[in-house]
Amino acid sequence: MSDNSFGRLLRVTTFGESHGPAIGCVVDGLPPGIAIAPEDFRQDLERRATGRTRHTSARRESDEVEILSGVYEGVTTGTPVALLIRNTDARSKDYSRIAAQFRPGHADYAYWQKYGVRDPRGGGRSSARETTMRVAAGVIAKKWLAERHGVRIQGWLSQLGAIVPEGFDLSVVEDNPFFWPHAEQVPALEAYMDALRKSGDSVGARVDVIAEGVPPGWGAPIYGKLDGALAAALMSINAVKGVEVGDGFASVAQSGSEHRDVMHADGFQSNHAGGVLGGISTGQPVRCSVAFKPTSSLRLPVEGLDVHGDVVEVVTTGRHDPCVGIRATPICEAMVALVLMDQALVHRAQCGDVGEVPPRIPGEPAEGSKKR
Numbered sequence: 001m002s003d004n005s006f007g008r009l010l011r012v013t014t015f016g017e018s019h020g021p022a023i024g025c026v027v028d029g030l031p032p033g034i035a036i037a038p039e040d041f042r043q044d045l046e047r048r049a050t051g052r053t054r055h056t057s058a059r060r061e062s063d064e065v066e067i068l069s070g071v072y073e074g075v076t077t078g079t080p081v082a083l084l085i086r087n088t089d090a091r092s093k094d095y096s097r098i099a100a101q102f103r104p105g106h107a108d109y110a111y112w113q114k115y116g117v118r119d120p121r122g123g124g125r126s127s128a129r130e131t132t133m134r135v136a137a138g139v140i141a142k143k144w145l146a147e148r149h150g151v152r153i154q155g156w157l158s159q160l161g162a163i164v165p166e167g168f169d170l171s172v173v174e175d176n177p178f179f180w181p182h183a184e185q186v187p188a189l190e191a192y193m194d195a196l197r198k199s200g201d202s203v204g205a206r207v208d209v210i211a212e213g214v215p216p217g218w219g220a221p222i223y224g225k226l227d228g229a230l231a232a233a234l235m236s237i238n239a240v241k242g243v244e245v246g247d248g249f250a251s252v253a254q255s256g257s258e259h260r261d262v263m264h265a266d267g268f269q270s271n272h273a274g275g276v277l278g279g280i281s282t283g284q285p286v287r288c289s290v291a292f293k294p295t296s297s298l299r300l301p302v303e304g305l306d307v308h309g310d311v312v313e314v315v316t317t318g319r320h321d322p323c324v325g326i327r328a329t330p331i332c333e334a335m336v337a338l339v340l341m342d343q344a345l346v347h348r349a350q351c352g353d354v355g356e357v358p359p360r361i362p363g364e365p366a367e368g369s370k371k372r
């Protein structure tokens, strides 16, 4: 069985465990001629990394990418690109206490039942350390999408526990450790997280991602739906319990006359669909929203079971994120990028000769009535 790969023409395989010597990925199907250098990965890996603020896990990895194959004289050659990042700050002794226990809410029990054996160090393969490689692969996809199609992908934290943004300005998202779109609220978020960390508890979060500039035609009806692929990719991220495309579950309470996105010559007048109709992109911005559950590794003791079925007190020490959603924005962006690039390649393979079909309706009216 291989469930460590995804994508059809752009195929990404990740490998490695949280406390193994290294993690890595193989990105196969990349068109030749994409310029890639190790420093291209730095910014997004830094955005995902732990230990950069007190609001995330204190583990501090250097996350230096080694390009092992598929790149010659700075450009992809069309052969598999293998990327490797060495783990340098693993502290496996932190996990000795819970090695034989099942953390409620974590993957320990499910892995144990499936495989009959498990690597407990740092969560092994179930650790979000794996998502580092998704972000690395996503850097290449983002680059290709931007250069080839002018696609821009941006994520932000759209809810932290019960707190929602009281304003919306995407230009401030990169200036704060929460990827929060309202700068004035950041001190309140800091205070909230400080109190949460002190309490030993954790909280959930929501991340939104928008991809602008996606042309119409990507995705396919029935089993190849773009929204289906986005949902599967985003749902594959650790701790994700829900994915919405466009208005998602809010559509339930809407009327058809409200939900339909009216088309005028100057552009779509709204974007309730999230840029996908019939499984195919419409040229509107592609909008997704992702729900993250609260972290399950807690300092708060709870009665649980160990691998022998004996009752034990489960307490998780070690370094953990009090809110996993805070670092998840670049991971969600990467998954959206990888899906979009894969779909772009699939569309090119089947429909590359179709060309631009009139009338081409702008995704949004030029200015003013942008609705997200």
Ligand SMILES: Cc1cc2nc3c(=O)[nH]c(=O)nc-3n(C[C@H](O)[C@H](O)[C@H](O)COP(=O)(O)O)c2cc1C
Residues within 6 Å of the ligand: 057, 105, 106, 107, 123, 126, 127, 128, 131, 237, 238, 239, 240, 293, 295, 296, 297, 319, 320, 321, 322, 324, 325, 327, 328, 331
């Ligand atoms: C960015 C990120 C960081 C995470 N950090 C932690 C953590 O520090 N401690 C923890 O118990 N779970 C953490 N998780 C969640 C676990 O990896 C996840 O809950 C676990 O693998 C079980 O899988 P499931 O929640 O998808 O069912 C993190 C998830 C993400 C996306």
